Amino acid sequence: MIYFPDAGQMKAADRYTIDVLGIPSLELMERAAESCVQIMEAEGIDLSKICVICGSGNNGGDGFAIARMLKEKKLDVELVFIGKEVSCTEETRRQMQLFQKVGGRISNTYEEKEYSVIVDAIFGVGLSRPIEGKYFEIIESLNRSKAVRVAVDIPSGISADTGCVMGTAVRADLTVTFQKRKLGLIFYPGCEYAGRVFIADIGICTEKMEEDAETVFSYEPSLFSELLPERKPDSHKGTYGKVLIIAGSKGMAGAAYLNALSAYRTGAGLVQIYTVEENRMILQQLLPEAIITAYDSYDEEEVRGLLTWADVVCIGSGIGVNECSEKILEMVVKNVQVPCVVDADGLNILAGHPQYLEGISAGQFVFTPHLKEMSRLTRIDVETLKSRRIDAARAFAEKYPVVCVMKDARTVVACAGRQTYVNISGNAAMAKAGSGDVLAGIITGLLAQGKDCFEGACIGVLLHGMAGDAAKVEKGSYSVLARELADGIAAVLSRKED
Numbered sequence: 001m002i003y004f005p006d007a008g009q010m011k012a013a014d015r016y017t018i019d020v021l022g023i024p025s026l027e028l029m030e031r032a033a034e035s036c037v038q039i040m041e042a043e044g045i046d047l048s049k050i051c052v053i054c055g056s057g058n059n060g061g062d063g064f065a066i067a068r069m070l071k072e073k074k075l076d077v078e079l080v081f082i083g084k085e086v087s088c089t090e091e092t093r094r095q096m097q098l099f100q101k102v103g104g105r106i107s108n109t110y111e112e113k114e115y116s117v118i119v120d121a122i123f124g125v126g127l128s129r130p131i132e133g134k135y136f137e138i139i140e141s142l143n144r145s146k147a148v149r150v151a152v153d154i155p156s157g158i159s160a161d162t163g164c165v166m167g168t169a170v171r172a173d174l175t176v177t178f179q180k181r182k183l184g185l186i187f188y189p190g191c192e193y194a195g196r197v198f199i200a201d202i203g204i205c206t207e208k209m210e211e212d213a214e215t216v217f218s219y220e221p222s223l224f225s226e227l228l229p230e231r232k233p234d235s236h237k238g239t240y241g242k243v244l245i246i247a248g249s250k251g252m253a254g255a256a257y258l259n260a261l262s263a264y265r266t267g268a269g270l271v272q273i274y275t276v277e278e279n280r281m282i283l284q285q286l287l288p289e290a291i292i293t294a295y296d297s298y299d300e301e302e303v304r305g306l307l308t309w310a311d312v313v314c315i316g317s318g319i320g321v322n323e324c325s326e327k328i329l330e331m332v333v334k335n336v337q338v339p340c341v342v343d344a345d346g347l348n349i350l351a352g353h354p355q356y357l358e359g360i361s362a363g364q365f366v367f368t369p370h371l372k373e374m375s376r377l378t379r380i381d382v383e384t385l386k387s388r389r390i391d392a393a394r395a396f397a398e399k400y401p402v403v404c405v406m407k408d409a410r411t412v413v414a415c416a417g418r419q420t421y422v423n424i425s426g427n428a429a430m431a432k433a434g435s436g437d438v439l440a441g442i443i444t445g446l447l448a449q450g451k452d453c454f455e456g457a458c459i460g461v462l463l464h465g466m467a468g469d470a471a472k473v474e475k476g477s478y479s480v481l482a483r484e485l486a487d488g489i490a491a492v493l494s495r496k497e498d
């Protein structure tokens, strides 16, 4: 597992390392600076004319130490201190003196010059409010420079908790972050502002943080195959689950097709699609492997029978919001006894009828809203959701006992009592209609093979992104179609057998 701390957790890990393990703060700062210098050298960055810009916190302290180390290598280093002397931490003050001791000079004004590299040590995880005034001007100005920009720990102006730009932020080419990649370097736009990220091990103990229920994690894509359900030699189609897909409306056969295809590609044993009569022939031809049952109008007994048959249900993709789909959804949500994925219009219906969710069982539902659907469900606007993704997904999963898969370029999976997952696979080729239907099918396929709702959701989101990455290799960022994500599933899963 990979863990992504927020600012508070990183500071707590620093404190633990200093106070309990007895590694002096100044020593950590020396290691941090050494790692930055080493990485700049190893990356072949032109160090012929260096500018290090420091703030008054410990991030600035790192900057002073970097400047000293570069100066000791007889390099041309200018140091600009733009913090407040009174606000300096004890360590930063000490580093300032050490820099001056080796003959370093400190300027208090930043001038646009032809630097080869600018080291950003203005703010790290201690950024506590939006950037204004002279800090704003300086960051904008160094973003105009042609120099390579190296951020220390995190680009100044990026929130370590959310990845949001706090007023303005340094656009780095490279970021050297200490011990763990902060959450703000995972979420966009922070992820883009950071450029290439290097993680330097400076000996901060993160064990406590890894055990913390509040910590956000991801799976190591290289260890993906260990997460998959087993395929046993002595098995038959019943071993891998009977899947009921309730999807598609007139003109939306594709949603049902993509759900079902993806569930099959992920390994489900038998898939039945329940859809409107108009889609029967289309789906039969598109996916002869699926059983098709069709309806003209709401038939409670038929739905009840299908629920009894199914080991897993996926409902909502392209079902439309109308009287019939509302009745089917209400019936399913109130009566389903097996794991159930609710997607798209299923969620839009629930947004208008939250009473359907009263009394639902815990650990049985996976909801897969994109941000707009999440906004409808929570009545929180999309911009606010973007600025507090983790909190919003967690709050929803606390309010309703469901696994909440809040989809975006970085999908978040929250479940009460579990650490929150954030996904790091996938790419912009997936920003196309139908991708979400594929995800709902993948998660359903994993649940059919016995994964619990939370694991099935996390592994499904990872697999979906990896399938997108495989599809991008084949078709490029512009041309991938949602159905080709299903080919990507096959490409990823077949690697397990290699």
Ligand SMILES: NC(=O)C1=CN([C@@H]2O[C@H](COP(=O)(O)OP(=O)(O)OC[C@H]3O[C@@H](n4cnc5c(N)ncnc54)[C@H](OP(=O)(O)O)[C@@H]3O)[C@@H](O)[C@H]2O)[C@@H](O)CC1
Binding pocket: 014, 015, 025, 026, 028, 029, 032, 055, 056, 057, 058, 059, 060, 062, 083, 087, 088, 089, 122, 123, 124, 125, 126, 127, 128, 129, 130, 131, 132, 135, 152, 153, 154, 178
């Ligand atoms: N020993 C350790 O702990 C280690 C820490 N390490 C390094 O320390 C970094 C964390 O250091 P930190 O906690 O001192 O905070 P930091 O990011 O320098 O910023 C705080 C300063 O910024 C100021 N400020 C904030 N927002 C502002 C704004 N919008 N506009 C203007 N000012 C603003 C704030 O001022 P104040 O709020 O007090 O007015 C304060 O002066 C971490 O990222 C890593 O690089 C490593 O060396 C490893 C060992």
Ligand SMILES: Nc1ncnc2c1ncn2[C@@H]1O[C@H](COP(=O)(O)OP(=O)(O)O)[C@@H](O)[C@H]1O
Binding pocket: 344, 370, 407, 408, 409, 410, 411, 425, 426, 427, 428, 429, 430, 431, 432, 433, 434, 435, 436, 437, 438, 439, 464, 465
């Ligand atoms: N830029 C991107 N990077 C990674 N994943 C993406 C990106 N854009 C979209 N996705 C993924 O594609 C899916 C889109 O889902 P959704 O918006 O519901 O599509 P649709 O409703 O058209 O099927 C989500 O799982 C999302 O995480």
Ligand SMILES: [K+]
Binding pocket: 059, 120, 121, 122, 123, 124, 151, 152, 153, 154, 155, 156
């Ligand atoms: K910084």
